[in-house]
Each structure stands twice: as structure tokens, then as C-alpha cells.
């Protein structure tokens with residue numbers, strides 16, 4: 001047991017960590033070598049058996065190395081060019097090293113006396129984030145979150161509280177007078193989840209149609225506002241998406257902001273994915289109008305190369321944060337605040353909270369906005385190249401031109417004469433085949449609407465070191481898998 005009960009902090013902490021980290025790093029290498037690709041070959045039952053056996057075998061001082069190797073061997077590794085399914089980025093080694101320091105020191109941001117420097121650092125970083133989105137840093141407020149889901153919940157909670165007050169009693173309202181949230185068909189499902197959690201019910205979300213790119217139709221939004229008015233319902237918030245999960249489409253922010261302003265409705269912009277475009281001179285203009293939002297979600301564990309979690313929630317006007325304020329006598333007593341000890345407790349829905357701002361502060365200092373922008377541009381270039389390759393391949397069909405770093409398409413050989421169900425089956429099965437054989441991790445989604453023929457494949461290109469040849473090889477693997485499914 002010697003060494004196994006040492007602590008990671010204090011003057012002795014780094015020396016206790018050193019041999020353990022050596023084991024971790026060696027096991028990460030061994031696991032990646034054993035995997036030899038983006039994901040281990042095998043179906044879930046096989047992987048489940050490997051995990052059970054490893055857990056039964058690992059014990060004592062060797063457990064760390066054995067289980068890290070298991071985790072690495074069994075990972076879907078976004079650093080592999082053929083792992084390109086989700087908004088699941090390969091983190092920068094720099095950011096992971098910074099996060100290690102956070103784990104070692106374990107500060108918690110629910111009170112100043114658990115995180116003196118981290119508390120001050122989060123405020124500085126949030127001011128930089130406010131500037132990035134075009135808010136006035138001296139008026140804005142925000143917090144680091146677990147991601148878009150939590151940020152969207154916070155934005156809609158503040159919207160509800162602004163419009164209806166925090167103690168809204170829905171049972172007392174006539175059905176027609178109920179609150180409504182307007183969001184597009186392509187908005188993230190966490191909007192519906194938030195509506196449910198906030199007591200408004202999932203059906204409070206009025207779904208607005210989208211165009212082919214999955215951009216919200218502003219004329220349909222105007223109609224929905226009118227209908228809500230006739231019903232006597234209350235429009236509490238509009239959610240615009242800046243970077244839809246599948247196509248990266250950016251809703252028409254000015255048009256949506258105009259309508260929100262006309263109806264006195266809170267505007268929340270979910271820029272969890274598209275926020276990364278702010279780093280790029282080329283792509284930032286796509287987000288013009290973002291500064292008109294009342295609240296914004298950003299996620300640096302998507303297009304930002306941070307290990308999860310690295311969400312940021314921002315509001316344009318700090319006064320709208322009031323309903324989250326909390327006084328807990330053991331964390332932020334009034335006399336401490338009077339004496340100049342700041343508290344972040346009232347910024348977050350959470351109590352214990354690790355300083356996720358730290359890795360981002362390190363990354364921004366080391367690379368600058370330009371450095372991150374270069375990574376964004378490389379991924380955007382890769383997406384454009386992938387689209388060109390899809391267009392040139394007769395067996396594939398592109399859904400629409402890429403906007404950020406995703407490419408939506410399908411394997412379409414012979415689908416002209418084939419039933420839509422068949423196309424859906426082939427695309428779904430070819431993706432599982434790639435996963436089963438450990439060759440590639442490709443995304444699968446469905447276009448909005450109903451009925452068959454909507455299944456599509458997706459490459460989410462977030463690895464700036466991937467080459468065009470590797471993208472071409474990935475698409476060749478998709479075609480080969482499609483042929484194998486069609487002609488077993």
C-alpha cells in the first residue's frame with residue numbers, strides 16, 4: 001500500500017504523483033497501441049466482457065496501470081482521424097495538463113475560501129468571454145457550466161423568472177395563458193428537457209420549421225408569435241441556435257432578435273457548437289447579431305479542444321441573474337461579502353464546482369484567439385474538402401454544403417430505385433459495421449420530419465491535425481461498408 005494513500009496536494013503532492021503519472025502515461029500508450037484504430041473492434045457485449053474481466057483481475061498497486069490501459073484500449077478516441085461522429089473533440093494536451101493541476105488541487109468554486117485564485121480567475125475569464133461575444137464585460141455576468149444542457153437550462157430559467165417570476169404557479173394559469181418557448185425543429189433536445197425541468201412541460205416548446213440547411217424559418221417564427229398571441233399564451237423565450245448539432249446551421253440571428261424584441265421576449269442563443277466560430281476571422285461574421293441575445297451558451301469541449309466540461313453561460317445584463325442569488329450562511333455569509341470576500345455561489349445551479357475556467361485560461365494565454373482560430377479554420381477546410389469528395393463520389397449524396405465543421409450525407413448507391421426504408425437500413429447498418437470492425441466512428445442522424453428516407457451519416461471534423469488524405473480514406477471506408485451491406 002506504500003504510496004497509494006499519498007495525497008496530490010501540498011509540497012509533497014507532485015512527488016507522489018510523479019510515479020503514478022509515469023504509469024498512467026505508459027498505460028495510455030499501451031492501450032492506444034493495442035486498440036490500433038479509432039475504437040476497439042467488437043460489439044457491446046464483447047467490450048462489456050473485457051471490462052468485467054479486467055476489473056476482476058486488477059488489484060493493488062498495478063490496478064492503476066491495468067485499468068488505464070483498459071480505458072485507452074476501449075476508447076473511442078477523437079484524436080484518431082477516423083473517429084469523427086460527434087461534437088466530441090480531441091482535447092489539446094496543453095489543456096489536459098492544465099486540468100491535471102485542477103484535479104491535483106481540487107479547488108471548489110462555491111466559496112472563496114475553497115478557491116481564492118480560481119474565483120478571481122473565473123471572473124477574469126468570463127469578462128474575456130463577454131468581450132468575445134460582444135457583450136459589455138462591465139455589465140455582463142456568467143458562469144462555467146457542464147455544457148450546453150446546463151447553460152440552456154439556465155438561460156430558460158432566467159427567462160421564465162424575468163417574465164413570470166420565480167414562484168410561478170402554473171396550476172393557477174388557464175391553459176391558454178401558459179408560457180411558451182419558441183425553438184426550431186433543429187434546436188438541441190435540451191430545450192425540451194429544460195422546459196420540463198422548469199415546470200413548463202415539454203409541450204410548452206413551440207417548434208419552428210427549418211430550411212434544408214436546418215436554419216430556423218423567420219417567417220414561420222413570426223407566424224408562431226402571432227398564433228401564441230391569439231391563444232393568449234405568453235412567449236417566455238425564443239431559442240436561436242448558432243450551430244445546430246448536425247449541420248452547424250446558424251439561425252438568422254438579427255431576424256430572430258427583431259421578433260424577440262417586438263414581442264418583449266427573452267432571446268437565448270445556443271452557440272454551444274457555433275461559438276467556436278468566434279475565434280476565426282473567416283467564420284466569426286456568421287455569428288453577427290449574437291450580441292443581441294439576453295443569454296448565450298458556449299461550449300469549449302466542442303469546437304474549442306478542451307476536455308469536458310468546459311461550458312460557459314453568459315447573460316448580457318448581470319441584473320437578470322437576480323433569481324439565482326443564494327445566501328448560504330456556511331458559504332457566503334453577508335459579513336464575509338461586506339468584508340470584500342466575493343462569492344460565485346449565486347452564479348451557478350451547482351454547489352461544489354471545479355474551476356473549468358482554468359484550462360481555458362491557459363489555452364487562451366498559450367495560443368491566443370488567433371491560434372484557436374487557426375485550428376477552427378483547419379477543421380472548416382477539412383469539412384469543405386470532405387463535401388467536395390462526397391460530391392465527387394457517385395455512391396454518396398451530400399445533404400448540404402458544410403457551414404462549420406460537419407458534413408451530412410448518405411450512402412446512396414442504387415437508392416434511386418430502392419425504397420426509402422432500404423436506404424435508411426443500409427446507412428444505419430453500414431455505420432454499425434464500421435463500429436463493429438473498429439474501422440471508423442461515423443455519426444448517424446435523421447433529418448427533421450416524419451417517415452422513412454431521413455437517415456443520414458455525419459462527419460464531425462474536430463481534429464485539426466487530420467489530413468485530406470485521411471478524410472478521403474474515411475469516406476472510402478464508408479463506401480466499402482455500404483457496398484458490403486448492400487452485397488453481403
Ligand SMILES: Cc1ncc(COP(=O)(O)O)c(C=O)c1O
Pocket residue numbers: 087146147148149150188190241243244245270272273299311
Ligand atoms: C447545439 C447544442 N446545444 C447543446 C448541446 C448540449 O451540450 P452538452 O452535451 O455539453 O450538455 C449540444 C450537444 O451536442 C449541442 O449540439
